[in-house]
Amino acid sequence: MPWRVMPTMRKAGYLPDPYAVWLSEVMLQQTTVAAVRGYHTRFMAFWPTVGALAAAEDADVMAAWAGLGYYARARNLLKCARTVVADHGGAFPQTYVALIELPGIGPYTAAAISAIAFDEASTVLDGNVERVMSRLYDDHTPLPAAKPVLMDFAMRHTSQIRPGDYAQAVMDLGATICTPKKPACGICPVRGACKAQMAGTQGKLPKKTPKKPKPTRHGVAYIARRDDGAWLLETRPDRGLLGGMLGWPTTDWGDTPPDQEPVSADWQELDTHARHTFTHFHLILRVQTAWLPRDALPDRGQFIPADTFSPDALPTVMQKAYTLAVATLRNV
DNA sequence: TATTCGTGGAA
DNA sequence: TTTCCAAGAAT
Numbered sequence: 596m597p598w599r600v601m602p603t604m605r606k607a608g609y610l611p612d613p614y615a616v617w618l619s620e621v622m623l624q625q626t627t628v629a630a631v632r633g634y635h636t637r638f639m640a641f642w643p644t645v646g647a648l649a650a651a652e653d654a655d656v657m658a659a660w661a662g663l664g665y666y667a668r669a670r671n672l673l674k675c676a677r678t679v680v681a682d683h684g685g686a687f688p689q690t691y692v693a694l695i696e697l698p699g700i701g702p703y704t705a706a707a708i709s710a711i712a713f714d715e716a717s718t719v720l721d722g723n724v725e726r727v728m729s730r731l732y733d734d735h736t737p738l739p740a741a742k743p744v745l746m747d748f749a750m751r752h753t754s755q756i757r758p759g760d761y762a763q764a765v766m767d768l769g770a771t772i773c774t775p776k777k778p779a780c781g782i783c784p785v786r787g788a789c790k791a792q793m794a795g796t797q798g799k800l801p802k803k804t805p806k807k808p809k810p811t812r813h814g815v816a817y818i819a820r821r822d823d824g825a826w827l828l829e830t831r832p833d834r835g836l837l838g839g840m841l842g843w844p845t846t847d848w849g850d851t852p853p854d855q856e857p858v859s860a861d862w863q864e865l866d867t868h869a870r871h872t873f874t875h876f877h878l879i880l881r882v883q884t885a886w887l888p889r890d891a892l893p894d895r896g897q898f899i900p901a902d903t904f905s906p907d908a909l910p911t912v913m914q915k916a917y918t919l920a921v922a923t924l925r926n927v
Numbered sequence: 928t929a930t931t932c933g934t935g936g937a938a
Numbered sequence: 939t940t941t942c943c944a945a946g947a948a949t
Contacts, residue, residue: 623945630934630944664933667948701947721945739928766945775943776938806942836932872940874932911934 602760610759613687613712614645620707621668621699634663646685649676654830657839658908666910670839671699689713710762718753719762720746723769729801730773733790737802811877814848816869816913817857818920819885826904827857827887829896836873842913844895848878858893860885865923869915878912884920
């Protein structure tokens with residue numbers, strides 16, 4: 596990662612910017628490095644300090660987060676930045692105990708920041724470390740029930756010497772060698788100590804409890820433009836799915852799609868629909884489009900001028916609906 | 928303790 | 939095409 600500080604530099608006393616570390620660790624929650632890289636670069640360019648982020652407009656931050664998912668992270672990111680400014684003088688607290696009090700910072704992130712940015716000997720237990728420990732001790736207890744024992748294993752290994760380097764090293768071991776599929780045991784530095792490697796069970800670990808099948812829900816998105824080109828959008832409520840994000844007015848997403856037109860209009864149903872999969876359900880989203888008169892008065896949402904609107908500010912499912920609708924609206 | 932909460936890429 | 943997931947936190 597470009598925001599990493601190399602071990603040789605750390606040994607000389609340099610530590611990375613806590614703000615950059617916090618931002619990356621929050622973005623990396625349940626998210627791949629490849630997906631995060633561009634977002635982290637843009638956030639650091641737009642808001643170089645926690646003070647700058649704290650002073651940002653909510654809508655700008657949510658728009659910059661669009662597409663990365665788990666939008667509660669972005670809402671908590673702002674809460675956390677503003678708390679750091681208001682209660683900590685604009686400097687991140689340096690200990691696990693203090694960090695975990697902040698919004699959006701849980702056990703893993705508090706451990707990662709305190710270790711990487713402040714060299715506290717905290718134990719990081721993320722998906723990588725869970726995998727490494729389950730294999731090292733050949734523990735077949737299914738996750739998430741196995742977390743306490745895996746944390747106990749991880750604590751035994753946590754180094755009091757250069758704890759920041761250790762935290763990154765054990766996670767990198769999981770990310771690059773002790774991988775979920777086809778681990779590179781032949782080049783693993785702890786091969787000789789790995790019980791799963793000896794038993795030949797590394798490919799089956801960590802064991803996980805089977806997850807429930809995803810139901811399919813249905814909904815309708817209403818994409819309307821006023822005759823001056825303005826788009827009808829609404830900011831979703833802070834709680835729930837896509838909370839705080841800009842999007843098209845939609846029906847509720849349930850088993851049967853109700854009719855909840857945001858404004859009376861001559862709606863045109865598209866002959867295709869968008870498919871999207873969230874964490875816990877599949878969505879089939881039908882799309883209706885309409886042109887509205889200058890004096891239209893919608894029940895929901897607000898008009899965004901054409902020169903202000905960018906689909907990049909929308910969550911991915913809303914971008915899918917937009918892509919389907921654009922061609923049709925052009926032809927009207 | 929169990930559920931909610933995104934996304935895009937790999938197999 | 940469908941499943942499975944990847945550096946979790948909040949409720």
